[in-house]
Amino acid sequence: MDSFERNKSLRMVFNRDIQNNEAFRFRSCQIYPIKRDGVTDMDVLFSHLTTCEVIDENGENHRLFEHERSIRLHWIKSHTDEIIQDSKIVVFTITERDTKKRKDVVKTYIYNRKQKYVVVLEHQRSDAYYLLTAFHLNRNYAVKQMEKRAKKALSMME
Numbered sequence: 674m675d676s677f678e679r680n681k682s683l684r685m686v687f688n689r690d691i692q693n694n695e696a697f698r699f700r701s702c703q704i705y706p707i708k709r710d711g712v713t714d715m716d717v718l719f720s721h722l723t724t725c726e727v728i729d730e731n732g733e734n735h736r737l738f739e740h741e742r743s744i745r746l747h748w749i750k751s752h753t754d755e756i757i758q759d760s761k762i763v764v765f766t767i768t769e770r771d772t773k774k775r776k777d778v779v780k781t782y783i784y785n786r787k788q789k790y791v792v793v794l795e796h797q798r799s800d801a802y803y804l805l806t807a808f809h810l811n812r813n814y815a816v817k818q819m820e821k822r823a824k825k826a827l828s829m830m831e
Contacts, residue, residue: 676738680723683743687719690750691804699753699781699794699802707795707803721806722746741809745790749807752783752792761787765826766796780805782826784819791819 674682691697692715697704706718723743724736751757766781779796789810794802810816 679738679743683723683746684719686747687715687722690747691715691718694750697750697753699783700755701800703801704753704794704804705797705801707805718804722749725808739808741811742807745807745809748788748790749792749804752785752790752807753794755783757785759785759787761785763823763827765823767822767826782819782822784823789816 691706706715720736723738723746725739725742726734727737728734752762755762763784763786764781765784766779768777768779770776771778781794781796781802783792783794785791790808791810792807793805795805797803810819
């Protein structure tokens with residue numbers, strides 16, 4: 674499949690599960706794409722869910738297609754709908770510093786330990802979330818980092 678056909682196929686999944694889905698929710702709270710400059714931008718979200726950031730030899734950031742994220746695009750909805758019948762799913766909420774916004778933000782992680790996959794939501798208000806990202810934990814440090822976050826969040830709940 675060439676890149677045009679690949680993106681067309683991925684966009685159909687994205688449109689079905691996220692963009693055109695008025696019932697896109699997590700635990701009865703509506704999920705929205707993150708806003709950029711105060712505007713909802715589905716193209717930015719689509720790009721973020723199918724590409725990863727890389728730094729070139731000049732130190733500049735670019736986004737490149739990432740196969741691991743893209744083949745799991747349809748997993749987002751099944752995780753937010755909590756229909757995965759897997760005892761390895763851990764849901765936790767933690768406050769983290771957002772260096773770009775220069776403030777603390779509350780994030781909820783839907784972490785699938787078995788599949789090494791995570792969906793990250795940011796609390797927008799009491800009845801809504803922003804979908805920040807979703808990705809496969811395919812880096813050496815990623816699982817360890819996620820386990821550390823989960824342990825911290827879950828220990829705070831005790």
